[in-house]
Amino acid sequence: MIGxxxxxxxxLxxxxxxxxxxxGxxxxxxxxxxxxxxDKVLRVVSQQLEENQVIAFVRSLGYQCAMLD
Structure with a gap:
């Protein structure tokens, strides 16, 4: 899956x-x-991708993150 x-x-x-x-x-x-x-596009490739978890994790690091329309 690709998010x-x-x-x-x-x-950088x-x-x-x-x-x-x-x-990690x-x-x-x-x-x-x-x-x-x-849009500073973040692309994540994973076998078991939970998009909401990625969004929450990036936000916990202090950055904005949302699904790209």
Whole structure:
């Protein structure tokens, strides 16, 4: 499954923090954040993806996160 989310992550340091935190908390096969995109798209690939859990986790780190329409 692939989850695609809109975030407010804007710096390389924030990107690395969030990607490493997600990789350590969830069983993912890939996790990327596109800082060039206007929506700062977070893409998470996982066998057992719970989108609401990803959103809650990213928000707990202090960032905005929502499903991308």
């Amino acid at each position: 695609i989310f809109k975030t407010n992550i804007s710096t 340091q924030d990107k690395n923090t969030v990607v490493n935190a997600i990789a 908390h969830f069983r993912t096969s890939a996790c990327t954040i596109d800082l060039e995109d206007c």
